[in-house]
Amino acid sequence: MAINTYSDLTPRQTAYSVAEFLKRAIPLMTIEKFGTQRPLPKNETKNIKFRRYFLTGGTGGYSGNAGGYNLPLATTALTEGQTPTGTTVAYKDYTATIAQYGNWTGFTDFFMDAHEDYPSVVREFNDMLAEQAAVTKETLTYNVLKAGSQVFYANGATRNAVNTPITLTLIRQVTRALKNQNAMKITSVLASTPSFNTQPIEASFVCLVHPNVENDIRNIDGFISVRHYAQGKAFEGEIGTVEDVRFVSSTVFTSFPDDGGAKGTMLSTTGVSADVYPLIFLGKDAFSLIPMRGSNTAQMYVAYPKASESDPLAQRGTIGYKFYHSSLITNDYALVRAEVAATA
Numbered sequence: 001m002a003i004n005t006y007s008d009l010t011p012r013q014t015a016y017s018v019a020e021f022l023k024r025a026i027p028l029m030t031i032e033k034f035g036t037q038r039p040l041p042k043n044e045t046k047n048i049k050f051r052r053y054f055l056t057g058g059t060g061g062y063s064g065n066a067g068g069y070n071l072p073l074a075t076t077a078l079t080e081g082q083t084p085t086g087t088t089v090a091y092k093d094y095t096a097t098i099a100q101y102g103n104w105t106g107f108t109d110f111f112m113d114a115h116e117d118y119p120s121v122v123r124e125f126n127d128m129l130a131e132q133a134a135v136t137k138e139t140l141t142y143n144v145l146k147a148g149s150q151v152f153y154a155n156g157a158t159r160n161a162v163n164t165p166i167t168l169t170l171i172r173q174v175t176r177a178l179k180n181q182n183a184m185k186i187t188s189v190l191a192s193t194p195s196f197n198t199q200p201i202e203a204s205f206v207c208l209v210h211p212n213v214e215n216d217i218r219n220i221d222g223f224i225s226v227r228h229y230a231q232g233k234a235f236e237g238e239i240g241t242v243e244d245v246r247f248v249s250s251t252v253f254t255s256f257p258d259d260g261g262a263k264g265t266m267l268s269t270t271g272v273s274a275d276v277y278p279l280i281f282l283g284k285d286a287f288s289l290i291p292m293r294g295s296n297t298a299q300m301y302v303a304y305p306k307a308s309e310s311d312p313l314a315q316r317g318t319i320g321y322k323f324y325h326s327s328l329i330t331n332d333y334a335l336v337r338a339e340v341a342a343t344a
Contacts (some may be wrong), residue, residue, distance in 0.1 A: 028067040033189040036288040061333035104320025154340040163261035164215040183283035183334040267283035274341040283334030289327035
């Protein structure tokens with residue numbers, strides 16, 4: 001079945017379909033808003049380059065390399081009437097491969113002719129595909145983030161020992177490490193709209209958690225539920241804050257099943273070893289990605305039944321989507337993974 005750029009929709013209909021697709025998908029994407037956004041470049045190679053700038057002379061985490069954070073300082077007093085030497089700007093490039101993802105489903109001419117709710121059902125197909133696209137993109141990004149190099153354990157020194165839940169002590173250990181590395185708090189996020197608009201937020205770190213960990217977080221002294229926020233809007237999936245960390249929950253943030261120590265009173269897939277949940281703490285500019293915004297990163301295709309060699313009686317139609325994706329960690333010092341168990 002032939003499918004062209006706009007399939008069987010006019011450009012206006014396609015724009016509307018993409019907008020509706022994004023309207024359903026974007027609220028389901030809890031990670032994307034916290035990264036550095038890089039729109040899909042046109043007519044370039046399959047690789048995308050993310051560039052990080054810093055002052056020449058900086059080393060370690062400041063320059064995106066291993067070692068302690070070392071920002072070069074200007075500690076020499078100025079001499080009257082003399083222009084100082086100045087400092088040049090350096091940069092580090094991070095390269096990632098752009099990939100395309102997508103899926104489709106079909107319907108028949110009989111369905112179109114006989115189903116009393118045909119138009120609304122096709123819109124429901126669009127919604128279901130949008131949900132799949134959103135969770136797929138979230139999962140791809142999450143799999144990158146959980147491979148970060150900095151890790152803390154709720155107990156023990158390795159994953160296979162973990163069998164205790166998150167605690168206030170662990171949260172403070174993580175935030176202290178982030179602050180000592182001069183990781184900046186997040187102060188703005190991508191708005192939950194199809195555009196590239198951002199919205200300011202109160203400075204904070206963000207932690208991505210699985211719903212199975214929510215009860216343990218709520219039981220921490222000082223936890224403030226989103227219902228009690230004095231002002232400001234909660235993120236999609238946000239459950240509340242502990243000190244300067246906002247916790248965002250999604251089933252995308254899956255566990256390492258049975259990878260921990262003896263389960264005791266913790267959740268376990270097989271009933272033997274504790275499931276280990278990676279909690280991803282994020283600071284500003286921890287990672288970069290191509291966002292699902294605009295027609296270049298999310299496209300809808302509808303092909304109505306039409307006669308062809310493969311479908312001579314025009315019995316089959318399709319509706320589908322595709323999007324481009326790439327994500328990578330661009331500042332290891334602004335991302336920490338804390339591995340915990342979850343109370344049963």
